[in-house]
Amino acid sequence: MISKSTIENVFETARVEEVIGDFVNLKRAGSNLKGLSPFVDEKSPSFMVSPVKQIWKDFSSGKGGNVVTFLMEHEHFTYPEAIKYLAKKYNIEIEETIQTNEDLAVANEKESMYLVSEFAQKYFHHTLLETEEGKAIGLTYFKERGFTSETIKKFGLGYSTDSWDAFTKEALGKGYKLEFLDKTGLTIVKEEEGKTFDRFKGRVMFPIHSMSGRVLGFGGRILTNDKKAAKYVNSPESDIYHKSKVLYGIFHAKQAIAKQDNCYLVEGYTDVIQFNQAGIENVVASSGTALTPDQIRLVSRLTRNITVLFDGDAAGLRASIRGIDLILEAGMNVKVCAFPDGEDPDSFAKKTPYNELVSFLEENAKDFIQFKASLLVKEANNDPIKKAELIRDMVNSIGKIPDRIKREVYIQECSRIMDISEEVLFNTLAQIDKKELTEANKKFKEEQKAFDVIKNDLPNQASSLLSSVEIATLLERKIIELVILYGNRVIEFDEQYLKINDDGNEAIVTEKRQLKVFEKVYLSLQEDEIEFSNPLFRNLITQILELYLQEGNFEKNEFLNQLEADAEQIVIDILMNEDKYKLDGWEEKKQVFVKAKDSDEVLKTLISETLISYREYLIQNLTKELLADFMTQKKSLTMEELMQIVNDYNALKVKISSSIGRVRTDYFK
Structure with a gap:
């Protein structure tokens, strides 16, 4: 934990105009400075900085604060990350409060895991660009996917040679401990055999970053047709990598998500990279896993709006949209966009010019209720019993929304699309709410029994x-x-x-x-x-x-x-x-x-x-x-x-x- 004296020193030393000047082009306006808002698109500057008061105010977005809140808003740093950033900028030594030996051991272990992961990312990237095998196999694959050199560098893409322990030997030779190579999953240790193996042998590498940019783990794709080997291998769960709490691309997308006030959600690594290269940066991936509440919370720090992008020919589309209920439950606004048959976000972005891609997304992104309704109507196929089941399914989704006004609007929309009276839909929703309320009250009353007056028994x-x-x-x-x-x-x-x-x-x-x-x-x-x-x-x-x-x-x-x-x-x-x-x-x-x-x-x-x-x-x-x-x-x-x-x-x-x-x-x- 950063000491109070360090935090005070940072606030006393840091100049708001100097820090913001690194991100915004500021010009003198009387005793203040002004510039274009870094949070919204505008032509007339409404972003003001007061060197005297050491505060800033963005009149377009309504945001404002001190030097630390700017970094937290613009860079999406946590409070400690912002303090550390400023300390580094102004050469202030960071003093930590006293920690127990156990605390230090845990902190040191995590830091060691971060360091070995960052070394691995640099090693794989160097192997991709500077070795014959890397260029012939890994780089060729990325180029065939249409990735430019700038994109490969931006996302830190790499290649792990088709050797049993090339990476492990290099890491050990550089002084990294086998303990942390094992804990991060970069190396597989067979203690009974006394052998070690590179987990990502013969794969192109996709480093996975935290929101602040630290390397947490990797996804590795095999390039051969070995049917016994998994197409993708991910780093195992560790103290620094929890798959359910990470979104691929969030580090590169966070500023664009906040500025555009929308997040595009896709499935795979290449979907994110291809969209980014096409000029749409506010995109992240759940990396092939079912969407989790923790991942939704990560996005909610940046925006309340999510647009889910689906493959045009996704056979499991009906099952895939279940994740939408989780997004609704979190109070988020959801839109859904499906690509033409035979297309996925990667292939479509690769061949579509930026302006056409933006237009397609704007024109085809439907509100979730419209999308789900159109999908379910096709499934019902004029079967009244099936239609009734699907309407209940839709009302269940609407029931997840915490905002009552939104729920009513969606009920009205559902009524129009499904050609059923609002009264019936409201009654169905009330039944669902009553059931949930009854269950909650039952649990609450059971918990309250301990408050009964002491009896003679x-x-x-x-x-x-x-x-x-x-x-x-x-x-x-x-x-x-x-x-x-x-x-x-x-x-x-x-x-x-x-x-x-x-x-x-x-x-x-x-x-x-x-x-x-x-x-x-x-x-x-x-x-x-x-x-x-x-x-x-x-x-x-x-x-x-x-x-x-x-x-x-x-x-x-x-x-x-x-x-x-x-x-x-x-x-x-x-x-x-x-x-x-x-x-x-x-x-x-x-x-x-x-x-x-x-x-x-x-x-x-x-x-x-x-x-x-x-x-x-x-x-x-x-x-x-x-x-x-x-x-x-x-x-x-x-x-x-x-x-x-x-x-x-x-x-x-x-x-x-x-x-x-x-x-x-x-x-x-």
């Missing part, structure tokens, strides 16, 4: 502790969501204090106090010295609150960069589903149709009740454990002592419940 109390773990998880995750989504939101809370009045008696005094959400949560947890029961959530809330307390802010990109995979996934899920987080069933239960983020009062109530519910859960759980221990004789208490403690706990629970200033709702029911 004491043996059952111990067994119910299992469900209380689920309740703790539910509430602890909700608290984390509130802090992540609303941490810096200032809310006026009703704070209660115990005060001794003039008569010497205790009295509860209520005062209004403005607090940021993270402060409210922090103070509430500190008040009772509460620690989350889930270790993952405990570490996560501690890190988030420390970040708010120390930095006064929650920098999401920087924070995500520090997390382990499981914790990172939780935070990403919360951030990516922000619009889905409403008031835990309040819409159905209480007819409160207001999102928490739109109302301070509703948000205050949600925060207060969540924190109170968590404290009640802890008290109730303590009571259960006490009773269970009493029954198993782990606690040497008399019945009178036991009842006194239980009564004290119950009194505390009533006191806590009353602290929100009104009668408790059916929050637990």
Whole structure:
């Protein structure tokens, strides 16, 4: 983790006009500088930079910020990547905060894997261009595909010689350890035989880059007609390469995707390269795998629009479009474009001039509902039963869309195309929603059973502790969501204090106090010295609150960069589903149709009740454990002592419940 002093040094040293000047042609305009927007196409400059204030503003796109936010917007760097870029530019030594030996070992191991992967990319590229075998076989293949020298260089294409261990010997000779050649999958190690082999022997090489440009792995295509060998071989999963989280071409496409506000999605490496060479750079590939939520999230950092490109004669087109449902579920806008029969993105882009290619994509990219409808109508072939099944299939897809306005528009469009009434479609959608809601409510009610009042059947109390773990998880995750989504939101809370009045008696005094959400949560947890029961959530809330307390802010990109995979996934899920987080069933239960983020009062109530519910859960759980221990004789208490403690706990629970200033709702029911 980069030290705070380094970050401060970077901000003090870096000049916004100098950094942006590397990417945008700026001209003096009074005390400011101006230029053409790097985010949208324009003829009149609306991009302004203020050297005095050290900020920038793009009036065309509405974006703005400081020197770091420019790099994050334009280069799509993470926060640490932007800081490191600036540190390198201004020759600032990067100071890392103290890490444990274990942390350092993990970091060093990953870095070693990156380094050996980058060496491999350079080695394969050199072999392609500078060796007789590489030029005769690999380079000839790429030239036959129509790739220019500039394209081959841009994508770092290469060739691995048809030798069992040529690469491995070269890497070991350069000082790279066999351990990391093995872990990256570049070398296959047969320990029992004491032998090593090059995984990509006799293949042309396609390096796979991260969004920031680091080499993660490779795809290798064989050029012989060996039926026993796979046509394509990919690097195996490793600490740096996770196939389901990577899109081929994303590094080269990211700026064009953001600028065009659209991403073309294809299937293979050559599709991406050929499109890029044709002049359309905003294109990525899922590399032959089924599209995953992680890949969709990668695109969503750049745009909300995806156009899926299909082969004209794809036999599995019906199955392929299932990935569209995932895109819809992520709240993205989807269009679909199919090429003429016998064509794929590679072949079509290769023979089509740029202007004609752009026109074809614009004219033939259909909204997903139009595309799917036309496809399913052909399949139905005037069979009414089949048509009914296919209409339900379409409504299922529409049901994936989180935005209700979009759903209604698509229902109307589906009604027009399929010649069926909107009422029937809405009823079908309502049935699907009701089924999902019923299942969700059933699960929610099962989780809430642990909140039931302690019954006299004491043996059952111990067994119910299992469900209380689920309740703790539910509430602890909700608290984390509130802090992540609303941490810096200032809310006026009703704070209660115990005060001794003039008569010497205790009295509860209520005062209004403005607090940021993270402060409210922090103070509430500190008040009772509460620690989350889930270790993952405990570490996560501690890190988030420390970040708010120390930095006064929650920098999401920087924070995500520090997390382990499981914790990172939780935070990403919360951030990516922000619009889905409403008031835990309040819409159905209480007819409160207001999102928490739109109302301070509703948000205050949600925060207060969540924190109170968590404290009640802890008290109730303590009571259960006490009773269970009493029954198993782990606690040497008399019945009178036991009842006194239980009564004290119950009194505390009533006191806590009353602290929100009104009668408790059916929050637990």
